Amino acid sequence: MIKISHPDLPKLAQEHYEKLKGKIKHFPTCKYSLEEVMTAKPEKLHEIALQYKNDTSFDFMIKLYGNFTNQKEEYDAYELAEKLKVDVCPYCNRNYTFTVKSNNASTRPQFDHFYDKATYPILALSFYNLIPSCPTCNSTMKGTKQFSLITHVHPYEEGFEKIAHFSLHVKDSSFYYDEKGFDTSLNTQDARVQKNIEDFGLDKLYEKHKDIVLELIQKAEIYNESYIDELFDRYEGTLFKNREDLLRLVTCGYVSDEDLHKRPLSKLIKDISEELDLI
Ligand SMILES: [Zn+2]
Numbered sequence: 001m002i003k004i005s006h007p008d009l010p011k012l013a014q015e016h017y018e019k020l021k022g023k024i025k026h027f028p029t030c031k032y033s034l035e036e037v038m039t040a041k042p043e044k045l046h047e048i049a050l051q052y053k054n055d056t057s058f059d060f061m062i063k064l065y066g067n068f069t070n071q072k073e074e075y076d077a078y079e080l081a082e083k084l085k086v087d088v089c090p091y092c093n094r095n096y097t098f099t100v101k102s103n104n105a106s107t108r109p110q111f112d113h114f115y116d117k118a119t120y121p122i123l124a125l126s127f128y129n130l131i132p133s134c135p136t137c138n139s140t141m142k143g144t145k146q147f148s149l150i151t152h153v154h155p156y157e158e159g160f161e162k163i164a165h166f167s168l169h170v171k172d173s174s175f176y177y178d179e180k181g182f183d184t185s186l187n188t189q190d191a192r193v194q195k196n197i198e199d200f201g202l203d204k205l206y207e208k209h210k211d212i213v214l215e216l217i218q219k220a221e222i223y224n225e226s227y228i229d230e231l232f233d234r235y236e237g238t239l240f241k242n243r244e245d246l247l248r249l250v251t252c253g254y255v256s257d258e259d260l261h262k263r264p265l266s267k268l269i270k271d272i273s274e275e276l277d278l279i
């Protein structure tokens with residue numbers, strides 16, 4: 001999982017509230033104002049969730065969320081997705097989630113409710129409860145599983161960048177040319193991260209990407225440090241503006257933590273490339 005990075009999330013959260021508040025004529029009396037509920041950051045979302053679990057007086061928020069996703073509203077899920085610019089699913093870092101809107105062919109990320117809307121209807125439209133994600137993670141893997149800030153990592157709070165790592169385990173000398181010669185694993189010491197890994201099936205899904213790992217093993221042999229230096233000396237300022245540009249070409253992934261969200265599999269590529277001393 002990769003942290004959702006956007007330079008001004010509080011501003012987007014406030015706009016989200018301002019554009020939707022007119023749709024809610026009578027917000028039931030509760031401990032929190034509509035604005036607080038709609039713009040609550042993850043920690044506060046958790047506080048609200050604990051107090052208003054299964055409160056059916058907020059069921060109308062689920063219906064309003066349905067309207068928000070049906071493209072008939074002035075401000076809808078497409079507009080929010082466009083503003084967030086989350087182009088790769090933060091939960092899995094495997095699938096692109098571009099937003100494209102045209103007359104006959106539109107697509108956008110689905111919005112997962114971190115606190116599911118059936119159990120917590122009060123949070124059905126809350127900005128930080130809406131996680132742009134791919135259909136596999138939202139509909140197939142997560143479904144109605146219960147998530148909370150205590151049991152899982154919330155992508156608006158943190159990602160796996162520093163708290164989980166892919167590793168390579170060589171089994172025999174065929175690993176240079178055969179996927180059967182090695183295994184990969186996704187490891188963490190954090191129980192919440194482990195729960196994310198299990199609930200999204202990330203350990204099993206990433207076993208399907210061994211072809212990428214095999215290529216990295218082969219590239220690490222070809223692109224040794226002196227060859228990388230030679231290429232950089234030859235093309236600096238013409239093909240590559242810096243060494244990171246060259247490493248991206250070699251690995252086919254972004255190699256700094258702040259860029260991992262830009263391309264699928266970047267976290268896998270970065271961790272394995274580091275282990276192989278490719279970067
Ligand atoms: Zn996903």
